[in-house]
Amino acid sequence: xxxxxxxxxxxxxxxxxxxxxxxxxxxxxxxxxxxxxxxxxxxxxxxxxxxxxxxxxxxxxxxxxxxxxxxxxxxxxxxxxxxxxxxxxxxxxxxxxxxxxxxxxxxxxxxxxxxxxxxxxxxxxxxxxxxxxxxxxxxxxxxxxxxxxxxxxxxxxxxxxxxxxxxxxxxxxxxxxxxxxxxxxxxxxxxxxxxxxxxxxxxxxxxxxxxxxxxxxxxxxxxxxxxxxxxxxxxxxxxxxxxxxxxxxxxxxxxxxxxxxxxxxxxxxxxxxxxxxxxxxxxxxxxxxxxxxxxxxxxxxxxxxxxx
Numbered sequence: 001x002x003x004x005x006x007x008x009x010x011x012x013x014x015x016x017x018x019x020x021x022x023x024x025x026x027x028x029x030x031x032x033x034x035x036x037x038x039x040x041x042x043x044x045x046x047x048x049x050x051x052x053x054x055x056x057x058x059x060x061x062x063x064x065x066x067x068x069x070x071x072x073x074x075x076x077x078x079x080x081x082x083x084x085x086x087x088x089x090x091x092x093x094x095x096x097x098x099x100x101x102x103x104x105x106x107x108x109x110x111x112x113x114x115x116x117x118x119x120x121x122x123x124x125x126x127x128x129x130x131x132x133x134x135x136x137x138x139x140x141x142x143x144x145x146x147x148x149x150x151x152x153x154x155x156x157x158x159x160x161x162x163x164x165x166x167x168x169x170x171x172x173x174x175x176x177x178x179x180x181x182x183x184x185x186x187x188x189x190x191x192x193x194x195x196x197x198x199x200x201x202x203x204x205x206x207x208x209x210x211x212x213x214x215x216x217x218x219x220x221x222x223x224x225x226x227x228x229x230x231x232x233x234x235x236x237x238x239x240x241x242x243x244x245x246x247x248x249x250x251x252x253x254x255x256x257x258x259x260x261x262x263x264x265x266x267x268x269x270x271x272x273x274x275x276x277x278x279x280x281x282x283x284x285x286x287x288x289x290x291x292x293x294x295x296x297x298x299x300x301x302x303x304x305x306x307x308x
Contacts, residue, residue: 019109024056029082039112051243095179119150131156177208187216215259217299
């Protein structure tokens, strides 16, 4: 189903299922020993999408479902998600070392950082996501006997609603520096909604605040229908193996502002790390390029922005 500004989902459908797919990639990276997220596979199993459970557990290989001759598929995901996980883990560690004591995870999905990272005393972590997603993760992890290692405050609100008010009602103090991450989020927002989100974060961020972003490339100049068809072809085997998810309908097209430039014009100072550089610095192979693929993870840039 094509995305709209009013659509709904859960962790097994539409854009929500991408959070589960990413958790499955983290489960594989954990099994490979390159990150440590012991909650990834149990959470994927709890969601109950058979394809993702089999992939996370090793019963299904990326070679079974990826199409040849394309760089768009499952094979690249574990390394890419491992590098991404390390980046944002280090982002929070650096922010805490700088004395920041409140963190916000936007569209937290199946993120388990409140449960697996070592946080300093006095830290508060706010997780923002839709009520059903927040309830699922909280209940599932409690059922596993897991307890947060930090003062975790779940803020059950859709980012299309008045989430700043809900965040502040949960105890967030806009007068104090804060550390934010937007991981795997911007591409699923309309371009104008990305700008509104960055404006809201800016309004809530005291000097010294930090924002970690996974920024997707501007795809306004691409032939969207041609790209959709290539993606359908490259994911055909996934559908044959039971993944009922049309990736072509998950993102919004249109002219999208560069995240670093947008923030810097509003009082931030941003440093960007392209995906290829992030993979290389973490000891992973580059993602193969193909002129016929359209946008891939290679176009992603990771920004650390500091509020002046």
